[in-house]
Amino acid sequence: MTKTEKVNYIITELENLYPVVEVPLDHKDPYTLLIAVLLSAQCTDVRVNQITPKLFKLADNPYDMVKLSIEEIKEIIRPCGLSPMKSKGIFGLSQMIIELHGGEVPADFESLEAMPAVGHKTASVVMAQAFNIPAFPVDTHIHRLLTRWGITNGKSVVQTEKDAKRLFPKALWNKLHVQIIYYGREYSPARSPKLSVDYITRNIGSEKVRKDFKP
Incomplete structure (x- = not known):
């Protein structure tokens, strides 16, 4: 897959999984x-x-x-x-x-x-x-996943943010960063990741990345 194809695939799959998202931190203002x-x-x-x-x-x-x-x-x-x-x-x-x-x-x-x-x-x-001002917050979850998916080289969160903003449509940034966090927690945790569950990584991750995953 090209990066453009990967980006479109990620957007489609995350929208199917999480059409409505809320910030997981309780707040009122x-x-x-x-x-x-x-x-x-x-x-x-x-x-x-x-x-x-x-x-x-x-x-x-x-x-x-x-x-x-x-x-x-x-x-x-x-x-x-x-x-x-x-x-x-x-x-x-x-x-x-x-x-x-x-x-x-x-x-x-x-x-x-x-x-x-x-x-x-x-x-x-x-x-x-x-x-509601476009931004793409990059925490460890997003940094890890976008590296696994070949969207960034994973050298730093600064580079990951630059790559994400360059590749993903600006109109989707605010929602997308929450969707990625949700996906990481549910399907692609940092510890003991499994390709049988993490289907996005299974479909678009590099061979090197997939070797690190358990069956």
Whole structure:
């Protein structure tokens, strides 16, 4: 298959599997999505969704969040891991949203990425899912799958994002990145992948990639 054929195949199959998708992190607005995505770093979405109700019950907006101490935030989010860094980030970005953006999460990459603990991937998710601005967030799931499928060489997430944006239609970016995450979790996990289940890799993956899979 050419890359164009692979791209068309991926789009068709994922649309058949997941015609309707939602962000797997529970949230109600841009602010709560930003916090949830930040917490999801090196943590499962399931765990994040268990913790955020406790945090958002106390503070679901930046004004209430800064009333909490960093230590209080850290204790609540401890099960998500990296709590010292994440708690400082949550407190700091809440201050910035109040002081620089009138209490509203800004809808531009430069402002988002200027916030503590907010990287490009987190900003991309917020831009795509909170503001419906085309972005292609690349996490480890997407990086792994697009490498397996021969869409990118897999050297870095930066290169994977560039390749994805170049090859997939811009109008599909926001939905497609969620569809790929869903597919990876259901059919192509990082550990013990099986070609009998992961039919996209079976059909378009390279011979080298397929050798790494179990029957």
